[in-house]
Amino acid sequence: MHRDKVEYETKNLPVIMCTGNDNLELAMHQQCSPNDVLYKPFDVDALVDMVAFQLAA
Numbered sequence: 001m002h003r004d005k006v007e008y009e010t011k012n013l014p015v016i017m018c019t020g021n022d023n024l025e026l027a028m029h030q031q032c033s034p035n036d037v038l039y040k041p042f043d044v045d046a047l048v049d050m051v052a053f054q055l056a057a
Helices: 044-056
Strands: 016-019 036-039
């Protein structure tokens, strides 16, 4: 469980998970799942775009 999602002060902060696992379907539908997933290996521009998208939401 992502601690940031349950703490009052940080519950609205977006969480981006970086992983090499491509089988996350079940995890993405659990309570406290990340807002987005970045699969490794990833391009730095993709990370920047994802952060910008999450901060704009």
